[in-house]
Amino acid sequence: MNETALEQLCRLYTDLTDSDIQVLKETAKTLPLYAELSGHYMFIDCMMKSSGQAVVVAEALPRTPEAAYKESVVGKIVFETFEPGVHYSHRTGKKSIRHRAITQEGKMVEQSVVPIRNDQHEVIGTLITEAEIAGAAGSFAKAAERPNISFGSEALGHLLADTVDDYPIVTDLLMEIFLVTDADQRLVYANPAGVRFIHEMNEAEDIQNKPILTLLPFLTELLEHQEEVFISEVSVASKTLEVKKVKMHSKTNELKGILFIIQDLTELRTKEKELLMKSVVIKEIHHRVKNNLQTVASLLRLQMRKGFPAESRSHFEDTLNRIFSISSVYEMILANEHADEDDVDLIELTRKIGSTMVLNDLNQKVDLIIESNGNKILTSSRKAVSIALIVNELIQNSLKHAFPGELSGTIQVDFFSHKKFAELHIRDNGVGMAGAAFSLGLEIVHNLVVNDLAGEFSYKNVESGTHAAITFPLSPEVVIHYEKTDSDR
Numbered sequence: 001m002n003e004t005a006l007e008q009l010c011r012l013y014t015d016l017t018d019s020d021i022q023v024l025k026e027t028a029k030t031l032p033l034y035a036e037l038s039g040h041y042m043f044i045d046c047m048m049k050s051s052g053q054a055v056v057v058a059e060a061l062p063r064t065p066e067a068a069y070k071e072s073v074v075g076k077i078v079f080e081t082f083e084p085g086v087h088y089s090h091r092t093g094k095k096s097i098r099h100r101a102i103t104q105e106g107k108m109v110e111q112s113v114v115p116i117r118n119d120q121h122e123v124i125g126t127l128i129t130e131a132e133i134a135g136a137a138g139s140f141a142k143a144a145e146r147p148n149i150s151f152g153s154e155a156l157g158h159l160l161a162d163t164v165d166d167y168p169i170v171t172d173l174l175m176e177i178f179l180v181t182d183a184d185q186r187l188v189y190a191n192p193a194g195v196r197f198i199h200e201m202n203e204a205e206d207i208q209n210k211p212i213l214t215l216l217p218f219l220t221e222l223l224e225h226q227e228e229v230f231i232s233e234v235s236v237a238s239k240t241l242e243v244k245k246v247k248m249h250s251k252t253n254e255l256k257g258i259l260f261i262i263q264d265l266t267e268l269r270t271k272e273k274e275l276l277m278k279s280v281v282i283k284e285i286h287h288r289v290k291n292n293l294q295t296v297a298s299l300l301r302l303q304m305r306k307g308f309p310a311e312s313r314s315h316f317e318d319t320l321n322r323i324f325s326i327s328s329v330y331e332m333i334l335a336n337e338h339a340d341e342d343d344v345d346l347i348e349l350t351r352k353i354g355s356t357m358v359l360n361d362l363n364q365k366v367d368l369i370i371e372s373n374g375n376k377i378l379t380s381s382r383k384a385v386s387i388a389l390i391v392n393e394l395i396q397n398s399l400k401h402a403f404p405g406e407l408s409g410t411i412q413v414d415f416f417s418h419k420k421f422a423e424l425h426i427r428d429n430g431v432g433m434a435g436a437a438f439s440l441g442l443e444i445v446h447n448l449v450v451n452d453l454a455g456e457f458s459y460k461n462v463e464s465g466t467h468a469a470i471t472f473p474l475s476p477e478v479v480i481h482y483e484k485t486d487s488d489r
C-alpha cells in the first residue's frame with residue numbers, strides 16, 4: 001500500500017486535515033488483507049475540494065488470474081454518473097450496498113460503499129469493495145434496497161432486443177446527443193439529436209462512417225485521454241457542452257467502439273451567469289442605497305449640531321428616525337446569507353427598529369415587547385420599507401405622546417399570520433389620544449397601509465392607552481414562513 005501517494009493525493013485534491021489523512025492511512029493498511037480475504041477489489045475514495053467529483057487515493061487488488069483492472073486507478077477521478085454509490089455515501093454518510101457501477105476501465109461491477117469517518121464523525125472518505133458482476137440478470141429485483149441507482153438494465157435490454165426491429169427507440173427519444181463509433185473511430189450511430197448537432201457543427205452532407213474527429217474535431221482532446229470512461233465540459237462555437245466518453249469492449253476485451261453522450265449546457269450556463277450578474281448588481285444597488293441614506297442622515301446630524309431653534313429639534317429627530325427605519329431594511333437584506341434573496345423578516349425588522357429607539361436614553365422608562373404567533377412574515381424589500389416606516393411612526397407616537405412626564409409603561413407589538421392575511425398590532429398603556437387629529441405621522445401610516453399594502457388601518461383609544469391595528473393581504477410579496485403547526489393555518 002502506497003501511503004505516500006495517499007498523502008500526496010489528499011493534500012493536492014482535498015481539504016482533509018493531518019489527522020483525517022492519518023485515519024485514512026490506517027484504513028488503507030488493512031485493504032490488502034481484506035482484498036485477499038474477500039477476493040474483491042478494494043478502494044478508498046475522497047471528495048475533491050473543487051470539482052465535486054471524487055478521487056481514488058488507495059487500492060488493493062486480490063491476486064486472481066483474470067484481473068478486472070489492468071492498471072492502477074490511484075489518482076483517477078470518480079465521476080458521479082458512473083459511480084453514484086460513492087457520491088451517495090459521501091453526501092449522506094450512509095452505506096450503499098451492492099449496486100451497479102462503471103469502473104474507470106469501463107467495466108460494469110457491483111459496488112458496496114461505506115463512509116469512513118474521523119473523530120468528529122465527519123465523512124472524510126469512502127471504503128469501496130468491488131466485484132465483477134456474475135449472473136446479473138434478474139438481480140434488479142433487489143433494487144428497492146438500493147435507492148440511489150438505476151435498475152433493471154437487463155430487463156430493458158431484453159425488452160428492446162425483442163422488439164420488431166432493433167431500432168434504438170430509447171436513444172431516439174432522448175434530448176441528449178448519442179454518438180457511437182466503431183473501433184476505428186468512425187461514426188456508426190447517431191440519434192436524431194446527434195444528427196442535428198453534427199449538421200449544426202459541420203457542413204458535411206454524408207456523416208455515416210465518417211471519422212468522428214473530422215465531424216467533431218473538438219473531441220480530439222477527449223479521445224487523447226486514455227481513460228475508458230471520461231467526462232469533460234467543453235466550450236465550442238459559443239456552446240457549452242458536457243461530453244461523456246465510454247469505451248466499449250467485447251467479451252474478449254477487444255475495443256469495439258466508443259459511445260459519446262453529449263449534453264448541451266449552454267442555456268443552463270448562460271442562465272447561471274445571468275443570475276449571478278443580477279444578484280451582484282442588486283447587492284451593489286442595495287449597498288449604494290444604504291450608503292446614500294447614511295449620507296443624508298449625516299448631513300442632518302451636521303445641521304443639528306450647527307444650531308437651530310429648539311422647537312425644530314423633534315422634527316429633525318423624527319426625520320432621522322424615518323431615514324434610519326428605511327436603511328434598516330437595506331442592512332437586513334445585505335446581511336442575508338443569500339445575496340440574491342430579497343426577503344425581509346418583519347419581526348426581526350421591527351426588533352431592529354424598536355430596540356434602537358427604546359435604547360435611546362430618553363425612553364428608558366418604557367418597555368417594548370415584540371411578539372408573533374410563531375410564524376415568520378417575509379416580505380419583499382419594497383413592502384418592508386413601508387412596514388418599517390409604519391412601525392417607526394407608531395412606536396414613535398407611543399414613545400412621544402403616551403407617557404408624558406414621569407409616566408412609565410409598555411408598548412406591545414404583535415404580529416399574527418392567517419391563511420390569507422397578516423395582522424400588525426401596536427398597543428400602549430399610556431394616556432390615550434383624547435380625540436387628537438391625524439398629523440403628518442399618522443397620515444404617512446394611513447397612506448402606506450392603504451396604497452402600498454392594500455390593507456386596512458384603525459387607530460383608536462382603548463380602556464387604557466391606544467391601539468393601532470393594521471391588516472394586509474398575503475401576496476407573492478408577503479408570505480408566511482410556517483415554523484410550527486398552529487390552529488391558525
Ligand SMILES: Nc1ncnc2c1ncn2[C@@H]1O[C@H](COP(=O)(O)OP(=O)(O)OP(=O)(O)O)[C@@H](O)[C@H]1O
Pocket residue numbers: 318393397398399400401402428430431432433434436437438439440441442443466
Ligand atoms: N400613542 C399615542 N398616545 C397618545 N396620543 C397619541 C398617540 N399617538 C398619537 N397621538 C396623538 O395624535 C396626534 C397625531 O399623531 P401624528 O403621529 O399624526 O402626529 P405627531 O406625532 O404629532 O407628529 P409627527 O407628524 O411627527 O408624527 C399626536 O400629536 C398626539 O397628540
Ligand SMILES: [Mg+2]
Pocket residue numbers: 393396397441442
Ligand atoms: Mg407621530
